[in-house]
Amino acid sequence: MKQYDVIVIGAGPAGIFTGLELAGSGLDVLIIEKGRDISSRRCPKNLMYKTCVNCKPCDILCGWGGAGAFSDGKLTLTTEFGGMLDAYIEKSKVSELIHYVDQIYVKFGGPQKVYGDENKEEIRRxxxxxxxxxxxxxxARIRHLGTDNNFEILSRMREYLSDKCEIRTSTAVESIIVESGKYVGVELAGGEIIKSKYLVAAPGREGAEWFVGQAQKLGLSLVTNxxxxxxxxxxxxxxxxxxxxxxxxxxxxxxxxxxxxxxxxxxxxxxxxxxxxxxxxxxxxxxxxxxxxxxxxxxxxxxxxxxxxxxxxxxxxxxxxxxxxxxxxxxxxxxxxxxxxxxxxxxxxxxxxxxxxxxxxxxxxxxxxxxxxxxxxxxxxxxxxxxxxxxxxxxxxxxxxxxxxxxxFYSSRLELNSVLESQIPNFFAIGDGAGVTRGLAQASAAGVVVAREIMAREGKKQG
Known part of the structure; x- marks a missing residue:
């Protein structure tokens, strides 16, 4: 049985940016996503049918890139909305993180134009x-990626990470394993058990209900959103x-x-x-x-x-x-x-x-x-x-x-500390599905927060 340093559940923006930040750190990282890889995500309704055919899981919501892969790709460059990271982290720090992830999106193909930088008098009016x-x-300052361009950006991120961590798509996590109050690993839908030192749960909105069920099973305190x-x-x-x-x-x-x-x-x-x-x-x-x-x-x-x-x-x-x-x-x-x-x-x-x-x-x-x-x-x-x-x-x-x-479908939130760690040591919860964020920018920033904390604990530097 292989032992990983970090398991990330979910390949939406929160999970992807966890991987990007850990890339080159020397840590053995596994990203698990229940939906298909981004190159295989195709909604049958858009291809051949006039109505939804109830794919399980839904190709629009699940897969590499999460629901964000087919979103209009708006990066909300403000702390005023898009999540509640500032409930855990100082607002000025959240602002720095948003700027940091924004530049990464630009690096992978995001447009240079930012709405809201000009016409201040008209905004006041x-x-x-x-x-x-x-x-x-x-x-708010907004960088609009566009649904079509956003898909290409996420594809480039997938290609970049292909040789830097292990990625398993079309793989659902059945349960999170905790023994004697300590995180151990995860059990996949097929019964396979995979262990790791750290867990980053980034299930996305479609996985919110599953995540609440896991938290309740583990006896973790929840705050209703x-x-x-x-x-x-x-x-x-x-x-x-x-x-x-x-x-x-x-x-x-x-x-x-x-x-x-x-x-x-x-x-x-x-x-x-x-x-x-x-x-x-x-x-x-x-x-x-x-x-x-x-x-x-x-x-x-x-x-x-x-x-x-x-x-x-x-x-x-x-x-x-x-x-x-x-x-x-x-x-x-x-x-x-x-x-x-x-x-x-x-x-x-x-x-x-x-x-x-x-x-x-x-x-x-x-x-x-x-x-x-x-x-x-x-x-x-x-x-x-x-x-x-x-x-x-x-x-x-x-x-x-x-x-x-x-x-x-915002999940009830776990009680988390300032590095988004749950009451179970080394078990972190991030993204929209964990009830922490509500948009691309803050979800991505949450992934960076957790990755940096893991590297600090392991004495690693960003690659």
């Missing part, structure tokens, strides 16, 4: 208009371009008058398209934008954050129950014109076709989101659209399309 509408406008559920909004790109041409993606935050619930924009995709994701059989909605092709539409998510108290402990199960209801009623993703939602009627194919916004997601089912989303969520979303209309007139148009549901 948008902030003033937003404030008057009870919105907090949080601009807020549950983020909402819709993806699609509208003509011209409505938002006075914002997106300057900052590309902004974070607009609103607290509802009715319930004081927090609503925010998320994952804005100028000139992009709406897409589906398969989360273990549940079809949810997301958005992409490309470096080399554009549509006439912009899309973004509106997510309502809810923090539950005792005895609630299952944020993932709650989100899945709502997604399951949408799938039951719509056979997948539901699309509805805002005007139809406000009039209390379902959208039909005829009403969608008469609208001014042509859907980029062609297989969404026209329907009624009021039969799916909780009342508080609907109130929050409609209030937010009214507020956004004051910043970008046209957002609250009756023709605006709403796709549902969008759910972010």
């Amino acid at each position: 948008i902030q003033r208009v937003a404030a008057a509408a009870d919105l907090s406008f949080v601009p 807020p549950v983020d559920i909402g819709v993806r909004v699609e509208l003509p790109a011209v409505v938002m371009e006075h914002i997106t041409d300057i900052v590309y993606e902004s974070k607009l935050v609103y607290y509802t008058k009715s319930f004081d619930d927090r609503v925010r924009t998320f994952c804005m995709n100028p000139y992009g398209e709406v897409v589906t994701e398969n989360n273990a059989g549940l079809i949810t909605v997301n958005g992409h934008s490309y470096a080399t092709k554009k549509t006439n539409n912009t899309n973004f998510a509106l997510l309502v954050s809810k923090s539950f108290t005792e005895p609630f402990k299952e944020p993932i199960a709650y989100g899945k129950s709502i997604a399951r209801l949408a799938n039951m009623l719509g056979g997948g993703v539901i699309v509805q014109r805002l005007g139809d939602l406000l009039d209390g009627r379902r959208s039909t194919p005829e009403r969608i076709n008469r609208g001014l916004v042509e859907p980029t997601l062609k297989d969404a089912t026209p329907g009624d989101l009021s039969l799916v989303l909780p009342y508080r969520h609907l109130v929050a979303i409609t209030e937010m659209l009214e507020a956004l209309d004051k910043v970008a007139p046209g957002v609250n148009s009756r023709h605006t399309l709403l796709y549902g549901v969008e759910v972010k």
Whole structure:
């Protein structure tokens, strides 16, 4: 039985940057990924089918590069959103780490352009208009890689690491082995046991539920994260371009008058398209934008954050129950014109076709989101659209399309120390699936934090 120095579970950005940072250190590293290698990742729906065929695991969410391989590849160069690393690490240090990983993305083919470096006065003007509408406008420096270019960058990282660590794709970890309070190794789905001195768990969002189950089995303390559920909004790109041409993606935050619930924009995709994701059989909605092709539409998510108290402990199960209801009623993703939602009627194919916004997601089912989303969520979303209309007139148009549901399966967080180590020595937890981060930049930075700590303990220097 081979003994490794480090096992990394998951080859998303957190796991990849752990590997990149450990490369050349002399440590024996194994990266295990349950999805396919990046050269083999092909969504059958995009190739030959019109609808999702429920691949297990999903090629969009799993495989080398994680869900980020087919994301629009936005590097959010700020500590203000994209994760909660600053809950563990000093904010100035997090900022340094984000700059560090950003330069690595550029080294592997990221574009030089960064949105948000110019037009400071225009940004201030948008902030003033937003404030008057009870919105907090949080601009950020954004490096947009693009879905197509991001895939190529991740492929180059895979090639770079091919002779520097062992990589096993299409290999699922069944369980984490701990004996007498000490980490020992992992058991694979086929029964093989692999041991190592250190474990870096970076399971990604699709592996979040599995990871919570492992933590509970090991008796580790968990902190329940807020549950983020909402819709993806699609509208003509011209409505938002006075914002997106300057900052590309902004974070607009609103607290509802009715319930004081927090609503925010998320994952804005100028000139992009709406897409589906398969989360273990549940079809949810997301958005992409490309470096080399554009549509006439912009899309973004509106997510309502809810923090539950005792005895609630299952944020993932709650989100899945709502997604399951949408799938039951719509056979997948539901699309509805805002005007139809406000009039209390379902959208039909005829009403969608008469609208001014042509859907980029062609297989969404026209329907009624009021039969799916909780009342508080609907109130929050409609209030937010009214507020956004004051910043970008046209957002609250009756023709605006709403796709549902969008759910972010953030795991409950383990209690971690300042180097992202769990209560079990040498067992680290990072990335979106561990509930620590919520985007490419901070997930990548978390991998660097853990890798550097392991090298320090082993008296190694970065290669």
